[in-house]
Amino acid sequence: MPEEDLVELKFRLYDGTDIGPIRYSSASTVAMLKERIVSDWPKDKKVVPKTASDVKLICAGKILENNKTVGQCKTPFGELPGGVITMHVVVQPSLVKTKPEKKVDDSPGKSICSCSIL
Numbered sequence: 001m002p003e004e005d006l007v008e009l010k011f012r013l014y015d016g017t018d019i020g021p022i023r024y025s026s027a028s029t030v031a032m033l034k035e036r037i038v039s040d041w042p043k044d045k046k047v048v049p050k051t052a053s054d055v056k057l058i059c060a061g062k063i064l065e066n067n068k069t070v071g072q073c074k075t076p077f078g079e080l081p082g083g084v085i086t087m088h089v090v091v092q093p094s095l096v097k098t099k100p101e102k103k104v105d106d107s108p109g110k111s112i113c114s115c116s117i118l
Helices: 030-040
Strands: 006-012 018-025 055-059 085-091
Touching: 006 030, 018 030, 030 055
Parallel strands: 006 085
Antiparallel strands: 006 018, 055 085
């Protein structure tokens, strides 16, 4: 792999700690990065993603799409040659697709009509 084809990335977690920096190919997809983040996630954290779909990556203020490559996500401005690109990691567990139980209101008097018809 040519040296100029590699991009050095680090991933900033919610508490300010980092995973990396690690060198990736410009052809690596965001989905591949997310899989690597989940596998390298520190075990001592309170919030832990279960799958790659629980992770969102943000770079230069944009949420990165899974099908984009690292080369497509690089911002042309503000990048130093040989510098490390920091991507922010947000953990958003996917919602369970079960119907929530309806709460039954047992308190009397809240649903009584007080209208008077004359």
